[in-house]
Amino acid sequence: MIKRLALLAMRGAPFARLVSLLERWDSWRANMLAVLTYHRVDEVGARPYLSPSLLSATPAGFTAQMEYLARHHQVVAVQDVLAALREEKPLPPRAVLITFDDAYVDFAEHAWPVLRRLGLPVTVFVATAYPDHPERLFWWDRLYQAVSDPARSALDTPEGRIPLGSAGQRRRAFKRLREHVKTLDHDAAMAWIATVCGEPVPPPEPTVLGWDALRHLARQGVTLGAHTQTHPLINRVSLARAQAEALGSLEDLRREIGDVLPIFAYPSGGVDTQVAAQLALAGFALAFTTERGLNDLHTADPLRLRRINVGVQTPLAALRAQLVPATSALAAAVAP
Numbered sequence: 001m002i003k004r005l006a007l008l009a010m011r012g013a014p015f016a017r018l019v020s021l022l023e024r025w026d027s028w029r030a031n032m033l034a035v036l037t038y039h040r041v042d043e044v045g046a047r048p049y050l051s052p053s054l055l056s057a058t059p060a061g062f063t064a065q066m067e068y069l070a071r072h073h074q075v076v077a078v079q080d081v082l083a084a085l086r087e088e089k090p091l092p093p094r095a096v097l098i099t100f101d102d103a104y105v106d107f108a109e110h111a112w113p114v115l116r117r118l119g120l121p122v123t124v125f126v127a128t129a130y131p132d133h134p135e136r137l138f139w140w141d142r143l144y145q146a147v148s149d150p151a152r153s154a155l156d157t158p159e160g161r162i163p164l165g166s167a168g169q170r171r172r173a174f175k176r177l178r179e180h181v182k183t184l185d186h187d188a189a190m191a192w193i194a195t196v197c198g199e200p201v202p203p204p205e206p207t208v209l210g211w212d213a214l215r216h217l218a219r220q221g222v223t224l225g226a227h228t229q230t231h232p233l234i235n236r237v238s239l240a241r242a243q244a245e246a247l248g249s250l251e252d253l254r255r256e257i258g259d260v261l262p263i264f265a266y267p268s269g270g271v272d273t274q275v276a277a278q279l280a281l282a283g284f285a286l287a288f289t290t291e292r293g294l295n296d297l298h299t300a301d302p303l304r305l306r307r308i309n310v311g312v313q314t315p316l317a318a319l320r321a322q323l324v325p326a327t328s329a330l331a332a333a334v335a336p
């Protein structure tokens, strides 16, 4: 309820004016880095077979956000972040890094043309078992497919029968079951998905970019990074498997793309101290979590950088407030 009211307030003109004031008066410092996380940029309902929970923005909303960043912030490349960490060159004040996870096809269709037009660098994290395998769907898209299947009026799960009689029930079922799956160890989670959802129905077109498309984007200037091969929560598999997944995705990228940087994004933010230490040993220089907040590069752990997730419900003013150091934490607590 409080969150809903806060969200309503963030859509209003007074909040936007307040953010403008804060942006003007905040003490913007060098080496403070905001990292934005996007997943999908698409029209609402354009790909009804994919979970809308990962819709980050509509094409129009994304364009407005990027035009704002181009005018008021310094959008940096991941290479700039690496140089700042090596103390070669500090990041400018108002530094923002734009990242996309999972390499959904709509990145090439809607996001990249806008970024390219505005000259904004971007990094895309790829789960490398998915390109050129259109029959493989991410588990949350399989779950969404099952709960939105009009032929089903209920879903049998090991935890009981979940009714799917109305749109509201389907929405709540998806949310609840998605959170449940995230509490399981990875193998148990995938077994749960297979039992409950059955065989996935192949979507009408690939959901993830293929290697040819990724090579083409890399040639045009998109930075690609590792995101494991099969997208497990890597703090819910053995350490050996976590390392194999992380290094395997880096090797896949090197084989398919050529020279890539040792950078990583934790699938669904799954990370703990041991996993981060393992990645450092494996030679990764940077890794991104899903923990919200800004990074002060003087003190941040480069293997556990925070990011700010953007959702289709995030008003531009709420996004802006999260980029202002003084209000970032507060805005993050209520932003969708």
Ligand SMILES: [Zn+2]
Residues within 6 Å of the ligand: 101, 102, 227, 231, 267, 268
């Ligand atoms: Zn992901």
